[in-house]
Amino acid sequence: MARKYLIETFGCQMNVHDSERMAGLLEQAGFEATDTAADADVVVINTCSVREHAEDKLYTRLGELRVMAAEQGRDPIVAVAGCVAQQEGQTIFKRSPGVADIVIGTQAIRRLPLLVERAVATGAVGIIDLDPHDPHDDVTFPLGVTRRGDPVKAYVTIIEGCNEFCSFCVVPYTRGHERMRPKADILAEVRDSASQGRREVQLLGQIVNHYSAPDDPSCDFTGLLEEIHAIAGIERIRFASPHPRHFSPRFLEAMGRLPKICRHLHLPVQSGSTRVLQAMRRRYSRESYLDLVARIKGSLPDVALSTDMIVGFPGETDADFEDTLSLASVVRYHSMFSFKYSPRPNTLADERMTDDVSDAQKTRRIVALQALQRDIQTGLNEALVGREVDVLVDAASRRRDTELSGRTSQNVVVNLPGPAGWIGRTVPVRIERAGPHSVWGTVREARERVQTGA
Numbered sequence: 001m002a003r004k005y006l007i008e009t010f011g012c013q014m015n016v017h018d019s020e021r022m023a024g025l026l027e028q029a030g031f032e033a034t035d036t037a038a039d040a041d042v043v044v045i046n047t048c049s050v051r052e053h054a055e056d057k058l059y060t061r062l063g064e065l066r067v068m069a070a071e072q073g074r075d076p077i078v079a080v081a082g083c084v085a086q087q088e089g090q091t092i093f094k095r096s097p098g099v100a101d102i103v104i105g106t107q108a109i110r111r112l113p114l115l116v117e118r119a120v121a122t123g124a125v126g127i128i129d130l131d132p133h134d135p136h137d138d139v140t141f142p143l144g145v146t147r148r149g150d151p152v153k154a155y156v157t158i159i160e161g162c163n164e165f166c167s168f169c170v171v172p173y174t175r176g177h178e179r180m181r182p183k184a185d186i187l188a189e190v191r192d193s194a195s196q197g198r199r200e201v202q203l204l205g206q207i208v209n210h211y212s213a214p215d216d217p218s219c220d221f222t223g224l225l226e227e228i229h230a231i232a233g234i235e236r237i238r239f240a241s242p243h244p245r246h247f248s249p250r251f252l253e254a255m256g257r258l259p260k261i262c263r264h265l266h267l268p269v270q271s272g273s274t275r276v277l278q279a280m281r282r283r284y285s286r287e288s289y290l291d292l293v294a295r296i297k298g299s300l301p302d303v304a305l306s307t308d309m310i311v312g313f314p315g316e317t318d319a320d321f322e323d324t325l326s327l328a329s330v331v332r333y334h335s336m337f338s339f340k341y342s343p344r345p346n347t348l349a350d351e352r353m354t355d356d357v358s359d360a361q362k363t364r365r366i367v368a369l370q371a372l373q374r375d376i377q378t379g380l381n382e383a384l385v386g387r388e389v390d391v392l393v394d395a396a397s398r399r400r401d402t403e404l405s406g407r408t409s410q411n412v413v414v415n416l417p418g419p420a421g422w423i424g425r426t427v428p429v430r431i432e433r434a435g436p437h438s439v440w441g442t443v444r445e446a447r448e449r450v451q452t453g454a
């Protein structure tokens with residue numbers, strides 16, 4: 001009987017995709033997926049350290065696995081992967097003795113099956129592989145190994161790591177220096193995904209618009225988009241995230257010219273105050289960001305913007321926060337990920353700044369920001385009512401069994417009644433209702449079927 005694995009994933013799309021890669025590696029080594037830890041021979045916890053209490057979440061989960069082992073006599077090999085693994089290292093073994101067997105760094109996941117076999121063979125606890133990040137690391141990944149969880153969309157990494165060192169961010173320490181993936185490797189993966197029926201590709205990197213192909217000096221991010229655009233079978237191209245500092249007129253021109261590129265830009269701003277942006281080491285000002293937004297909206301009038309925002313950064317005053325509110329009102333983002341600041345280990349903000357905004361103040365600010373954002377989103381979604389939009393159906397709806405769910409080019413979530421056979425198809429949907437997080441509509445075909453009783 002095949003041995004079984006379970007991967008539990010926290011965090012961003014990058015982590016989701018790393019889990020897809022680890023799943024493929026384990027399946028290549030003969031393991032089968034399961035969805036319960038009690039049934040698994042190997043449990044991988046793929047951690048994320050961007051959000052608050054990330055470490056606590058890991059240790060809580062390890063505690064639950066310890067209880068499971070004691071109560072059910074089931075003691076799988078437990079591997080901790082992802083940013084918290086990279087950051088905590090040996091501490092994981094010290095704080096959770098006898099539970100975690102393997103700690104595996106963000107760049108060592110290709111060795112996961114090897115480490116699992118070593119743990120099985122030796123019964124060893126405390127196997128650690130935190131490959132030091134080398135700026136010349138090979139970031140290729142073998143074609144055909146990734147076990148993709150989504151039948152419609154394919155995540156494809158184009159850049160690993162980041163060189164920006166924003167003062168609040170742990171990524172340069174946990175994922176290392178920026179390394180570009182060869183263009184040939186990326187295009188092969190996109191072609192392979194298209195040949196397996198995937199209609200959308202989502203390019204991943206900390207700063208995607210900084211891409212420069214190591215195997216083709218003339219190819220920048222725009223050049224890469226042009227080549228992916230030419231691949232038959234791919235209908236939509238998304239990417240996350242571009243950095244406001246790296247926008248070129250050439251890139252904006254290409255977005256307007258290439259219809260497969262979705263009309264959605266995730267444009268992290270983090271704060272509306274130039275003073276706070278400087279302390280965050282973002283290297284742009286409120287004014288230059290707003291100027292960029294105006295240029296984007298000028299050349300792509302149908303584009304939807306989303307962002308990341310942090311409230312309560314060290315030294316943030318009420319006036320700074322008012323700047324954040326006013327910037328959000330001016331830009332009118334279609335969606336926003338907002339966080340209360342919490343110090344992340346090793347970062348400049350943690351080492352050199354005082355976390356001096358009280359938690360009560362942070363809470364008041366995030367509540368105000370989220371209320372404003374909710375109103376803006378509701379207004380933007382309501383403006384869609386009565387319009388027909390193209391929706392790439394990507395899943396059964398999470399809310400109702402009889403409904404499907406998909407996204408517009410602008411990344412608006414649309415729920416609609418329809419048969420499961422529509423998953424993977426782009427359908428024209430007339431929007432009939434709107435809420436802050438999604439809209440609801442119908443396809444003419446389905447409306448006619450109801451009207452005629454067919």
Ligand code: SF4
Pocket residue numbers: 162163164165166169170171172206207243
């Ligand atoms: S650009 Fe800044 S926030 Fe984004 S990953 Fe790099 S260091 Fe972190």
